[in-house]
Amino acid sequence: MHIDELDTPVLTIDLDALETNLDRYQAYYTKHGIGLRPHIKTHKTLAIAHMQMAKGAIGLTCQKLGEAEVMVGGGLNKDILIPFNIIGKQKLDRLTALARRTEKLTVAADSAYTINGLSAAAAADGVTLGVVIEVETGSNRTGVTAQEAVELGQLIDKSPGLELRGIMGFPTAPSVRPLIQEILSLFDQHGLPHPIVSGGSTGYAMQAHEIPELTEYRSGEYPVGGYGHLVAGRHTVEQCALRVIATVVSRPNDDRVVLDGGSKTMSASIMQTDKGPSIGYIVEYPEARFYAFSEEHGHVDISACTKKPVIGERVQVLPVHPCPCVNEHNELVATRKGRVEAVWPIYARGKIR
Numbered sequence: 237m238h239i240d241e242l243d244t245p246v247l248t249i250d251l252d253a254l255e256t257n258l259d260r261y262q263a264y265y266t267k268h269g270i271g272l273r274p275h276i277k278t279h280k281t282l283a284i285a286h287m288q289m290a291k292g293a294i295g296l297t298c299q300k301l302g303e304a305e306v307m308v309g310g311g312l313n314k315d316i317l318i319p320f321n322i323i324g325k326q327k328l329d330r331l332t333a334l335a336r337r338t339e340k341l342t343v344a345a346d347s348a349y350t351i352n353g354l355s356a357a358a359a360a361d362g363v364t365l366g367v368v369i370e371v372e373t374g375s376n377r378t379g380v381t382a383q384e385a386v387e388l389g390q391l392i393d394k395s396p397g398l399e400l401r402g403i404m405g406f407p408t409a410p411s412v413r414p415l416i417q418e419i420l421s422l423f424d425q426h427g428l429p430h431p432i433v434s435g436g437s438t439g440y441a442m443q444a445h446e447i448p449e450l451t452e453y454r455s456g457e458y459p460v461g462g463y464g465h466l467v468a469g470r471h472t473v474e475q476c477a478l479r480v481i482a483t484v485v486s487r488p489n490d491d492r493v494v495l496d497g498g499s500k501t502m503s504a505s506i507m508q509t510d511k512g513p514s515i516g517y518i519v520e521y522p523e524a525r526f527y528a529f530s531e532e533h534g535h536v537d538i539s540a541c542t543k544k545p546v547i548g549e550r551v552q553v554l555p556v557h558p559c560p561c562v563n564e565h566n567e568l569v570a571t572r573k574g575r576v577e578a579v580w581p582i583y584a585r586g587k588i589r
């Protein structure tokens with residue numbers, strides 16, 4: 237089938253661009269001796285995760301337990317990191333069950349509360365859970381200080397059912413190297429192991445080597461790019477593999493067209509650009525500004541376009557934030573040179589628990 241025969245709006249991925257991105261990032265990590273642990277929360281599909289592993293990834297990152305269950309159920313059971321505090325009986329029961337089906341499973345913790353829960357569940361179920369301590373590296377989200385990391389490390393080390401595997405942070409700009417060095421030195425002084433030193437974020441993905449202490453790197457968006465990565469120069473338009481194909485359904489006047497996809501298609505992510513807020517980049521009309529949405533309508537300012545899109549015309553949109561965009565869809569249509577090669581179910585969409 238030709239891409240033009242697909243009904244719209246439809247989420248597509250260009251296989252040539254996808255493979256280029258997978259290869260160029262994997263080559264960087266291989267060259268620097270850092271393990272690449274792709275974050276599957278971006279694509280949420282088994283097919284791409286299998287490609288990432290086949291190209292040399294050391295394992296996968298899954299933000300939520302439900303995403304990890306999908307990956308392991310799909311045969312990706314070698315090495316999974318869940319960089320999230322798993323709390324509560326419902327999830328701890330699922331976690332220990334997952335540990336039995338996974339060759340190596342590691343979770344993050346940033347409190348004694350999380351650690352005690354993990355230990356009680358692991359000991360009761362007779363499994364061992366790997367734990368990394370999440371340290372605060374600049375996002376003001378989860379994570380502890382260097383001193384607290386040592387205290388939690390000591391707690392993990394003596395907790396039944398747990399194995400201390402090191403530390404993780406998000407994001408890890410090169411500027412956090414002194415903090416990481418400080419933590420590792422404190423760990424060494426206290427005889428605490430740290431086989432995993434895990435960094436992450438696509439923004440700093442090609443600077444991971446500036447923190448030589450990192451043993452692995454978690455990047456999610458590198459396979460697909462997106463409007464933000466285009467503006468930042470990390471991906472060219474051609475390398476932005478994830479595209480929503482949408483149709484112009486209305487042109488109320490010569491300054492505005494409306495697409496058949498809004499927040500339920502593109503996601504509600506908005507980015508500030510030099511032209512103002514934007515929801516996505518329209519490949520065929522770089523001068524256009526996709527400035528607003530309703531649930532099912534995309535509002536596009538075409539006043540700056542010399543040639544203007546007409547009703548019935550199809551356009552390709554690079555979403556601002558690929559991860560929530562993918563989460564809006566049931567399937568991803570994989571294309572190459574304009575032909576449909578596969579339709580991949582997005583099994584991990586909506587797996588927020």
Ligand SMILES: Cc1ncc(COP(=O)(O)O)c(C=O)c1O
Pocket residue numbers: 275297319406436437438439454455456457458
């Ligand atoms: C813990 C963690 N690691 C890695 C990533 C991947 O970063 P990116 O989305 O920039 O590829 C994220 C993204 O949210 C994250 O939360």
